[in-house]
Every structure is written in structure tokens, then in C-alpha cells.
Amino acid sequence: MTARRKICIVTGTRADYGLLYWLIKEIADDNDLQLQIIATGMHLSPEFGLTYQQIEADGFSIDAKVEMLLSSDTPVGIAKSMGLGVIGFADALARLQPDILVVLGDRFEILAAVQAAMVARIPIAHIHGGETTEGAFDEQIRHTITKFAQWHFVAAEPYRQRVIQLGESPERVFNLGSPGLDHLQYMDWLDRPTLERALGLKLRSPFFLVTYHPVTLDKQSPSIAMQELLVALDRFPEATVILTYPNADTGGRVLIEQIDQWVKHNQHRAKAFVSLGQQRYLSLMGEANVIIGNSSSGLTEAPPLKKPTVNIGDRQKGRLKAKSVIDTPERSPDIVAGIHQALSEEFQVILPSIKSLYGIGNVSQQIKEKLKSVPLQTQKAFFDIEHNF
Template identity: 55%
Template sequence: MRKIAVFTGARAEYGLLYWIIKGIQESPNAELQLYVGGMHLSPEFGYTIDQIVADGFNITEKMEFLLSSDSPVGITKSLGLALITAAEVLDRNKPDLLVLLGDRFESMALAQASMVACVPVAHIHGGETTEGLIDEAIRHSITKMSHIHFTATDEYSKRVIQLGEQPSKVFNFGAPGIDSIVKLSLMDKVTLSESISFDITSPYFMVTYHPVTLEHLGSVDSLNNLIQVLELYPDYQLVITYPNADTHGRKLIEILDAFKKIS
């Protein structure tokens, strides 16, 4: 039986990985190893490991490495701690394959440790591009350290192959998030409104801001500009998501909290 490990370090990434993790868990030919770390273990970001447990998954390893700092130095130190922790986790569990998704710095640390430990990596969502963010360099770096590639479109498959990966190891199976669209039981508007104490039957904006991480404090200025625009629509309610543990992320949270108090 193959030991297949899956790493998740962020709430959004876990949502995309959910059905993959569930499929491995239910497979008679695989033993699931679930490594959970990063923001999942941080009360500041909702301690979302509780959701993973509530979903019925047994957690093999809790990986503590995230510092309470959003400076470039703090993020880099978290990356270093993640690499050290990953080396120890892989040595203890000796998986036959590690599944990684996307472009987070935490996942890059797992890829680096796996490369040195000769653990094959299956990478999901490679070949994509993101202008102005560290995500693109991290994503392509993970691609080069991986052995099997599951892309979301033919265009992304071609880009992975252009990076020098073997065409026979690149598979376009689409975006795993589509599984949730097909399989999830959706709430009606009334139930959803009650569950989040927010009336979605009235006009509202759903806002998710992705900071430009390669600009020094550019993300802060851009968020302030976005808030100025939102203030032009006082008749609309707002649902705004918090940022991840990225550079200057806590400053963005501070700005959003201040906006919430006055809006």
C-alpha cells in the first residue's frame, strides 16, 4: 500500500484539496498521511485545523513554523523553519509520494525538503502565471522540484512542458475546485444569511483583495484606494475576506478592521 502524503498550510488551499484528501483516505490502495501547518495552527487566522478535524480527517503531523510577523524578514524566517520542520516530518513518516497544491511559500519548503529526501512530489495547479507576486516564482520553483504535474488547462500544461518537464508526466485534469461545485450541498439564501448573520437578500459586494507582494507597501496603498471606492456605495453591504499570512498582511488586517468600525 502506497503512503501518500498531502500538505496543507492555508484555508483556501485546503478547500481545493478537500476532495483529493477524501479520495485518498477512502482508497483501499493508499494510506493517507495528512500534514497540517502554517496558518491552520494560528489563532490569528482562525485556527482552521479544527475544521479539518471536524471534516473527519486524521492529522498525521502538525507543523509549527509560522512566526507572528509579516515583514520580509519574518516571512523568510518562517520559510526557513518550515524547511527544517518538513525535513523532520518526511524523515519520520517516509511517504511514497507528497501532494502539493499551488504557490504558497510553505509548500515550497515541503518541495525543497522532498527533493533532498528523494520523495516524489505531485504538484497541482502548476504552469499558471501571477503578475507582480512572489507566487509565480514559487509556483514555477515547485514545478521544477516536482515529478508529476496536474494542471488546470491545456495552456498551463504547455507551460509546464516549456519549463522542461516530461510531457508524459503532465496531466490536465482541470481545477480540483470544480469538484466542490459539483459535490457540495449548497445552502439556500435564508439559511446562509442566518449562518453568517448577514442578509444576502439585500444588495452587497463580496470583496477579496490580493496584494501585490513584490511592491514595497504597494499593497497597503492599493487597499486604501479600494476602500475609498467602496465608500462611494453606502447603500451596499460588504463582505470582505482577510488576507493570508503574506508580506504586510497584518497591516492590511489593521486597515480592514478600522474600516469595519466606521462603515
């Protein structure tokens, strides 16, 4: 009897778990594969909601927990967390001995994981490579992970070309779309009354869904940008506002304090959540009038749902954006203008015709089939693009 191929998924945040959920389920349900899950980073932090519990509530077993997140979001604190992560992942991978390590995105927790896997000669499959986010050091981390990985699952053709430009062989790079869009196909959606009961807040229109993360390469303090955003929200006193906390990035904790203070003064119309979970978050997105902030979900999931996004600042600079995305500087007058544009009749007319730039779903099943068949090798040749000098 042939041994089942062990596929190990690393997840460090509520966001990447949401994108990986259907892939995890596909692997768990396949008799030819053995699923392993390593939870790390924000999942294990009480401050960020102990979201590993959601993984278990979904019926999955966590095979290893890698504690690495220090209670500091300074550059020194983040760097030390990465060091702890490499140590923790070295131990976890030595025990689990996976055949393939699957990682998604561009966070420092994932960089720690792939460093340990590379030294252990474990093949790495990377999801969502080739993208650019010029306002965050996620940009450098993402491209670095690409060079660690043997197999690449990208979300759009321009991203496939960029991964190839980084020296990866075209036969190793698959453009299958964003796995996060699988939720739009398979998820059980919550209706507005159910959401209102769950959140304890009436979702009166206009309804804004807001997520803002620190722009880690910006010299300006993220607290200044957050204050501009909150001042802009004050200009819409009739709006219901649901905010989600930022990631555990440099400068993130001060943003949480600002959010909590703002919500305290707007309790009649606003609430903030450490983590909403993918079902509630996407269901809220489906009900929202405008998506506001700098989360990638405003670029990937919002357009197929025909929802306008006011994308603030440079965090997503360089990513593909549908015509439903309105870019604004991190200044309250510009944010206000962007929200007014999103709510305008002229802008609402274009939303039904918006197309997804990140695929049409059924991505996780395709990734799983590739993981079943790709060679288990770590050596790879650098692919040189031909130049005519």
C-alpha cells in the first residue's frame, strides 16, 4: 500500500486561514492525502482572538502550534518574533516530516516557516505569489518566499509572468485564481437579520465595512492615517460602521486603541471585532454599501460581489484592481470624496458589470490535484528569460 502524501498547511492569521479553508477541506476529504496543520502567529494570541479555536471548531485537527508572536509590534519585536518562528518551525517540521509544505501570501510568520522548510529539504508550494504591495514590507517577503518555493499557485496571469521573471520555470507556475473566491461558491451566506442578531447592531444603510492595516514601509506613523480615516467616518454620522482589527504588524496595536476609542463614542452605530470569521465577514461584505480601508479583500472578494471599495493609501499599490476600486490618499477629505463617489448613482450603475480579475472559483480543488502529482523534489534550476541585446 502506497503511503499517503503528507500535505502540511501553515496558517498564521484569520485572513490566510479564510483563504486556505476550502483547500484544507479538499485535502482532508481526499483519501490519498494526509492533512497536517501548523497554527502560528496571531492564531495563538489572546490579543488577536485565539483564532486557532475557529480552525478546531471547523472540525480540523491542529498538528503543531508554533508560538512566535511577542507582545511587541516594534521592528525589533517583529524581527525577534521571526527568529522564534524559525526555531519553532524547525522543531515542528522535524516531528511532522511533511512531503510538501503549503504556505500563502507574504507575512513574516510564513517567511519563518519556509526558512526552516528549506533547510529541512521539504518542498514548498506558495499561493498568491507574484503580487506587488509597494507600501508594505510584505512585498519583499512575498518575493523571497517565491525563491524558497518549488511550486507556485498564482491568482492572475500578470502575477504568473512576474514569478517567471523572478527565475521560476513556467512549468512550475500555475495561474488558477484566488482560492478565497471559493467561498463565494460554497459558503452558506448569513442574511441581514441573522447578522444583526449575531453582532448586536442594526445594520442601517449606508453600511460601511472597514479594515485598515499598518502600511509598514510608510515613514508616517500608521496612527496618523487611522486618525484621518476615523475623521472621514465622522462625516457620515448616519452610517453604520463595522470595523475589524488590524494585523499584528509594526505599529498595529496603537490602531486598535484608536478604533476602540472611536467606537466608544459611536456605540449607537458602530462596533469593532478582533475577528469576524470568514462566513460573517463575507456575509457582511455582501450586505455593505462600501468596503473601506486597505485590505486585499476589497480587491479580490468585493468586486465579484459587485461592491465598491475605497482603497486607502499605498498598501495595495501595484495590485490588479477592478473598476469598482477607488484609490484615495490617506487624508480625510480624499477618503470622504471617495466614499461619496462610491455611493453615487453614477458609480452604482457600473457595479453590475464588474468582473473578477482573480479567477472565478473552484481553485482549491485544482490546487489539491496539483499537490497530489507534483514531484517531491527541492532542487530547481533558475529559469533565464531570453533577452535580445
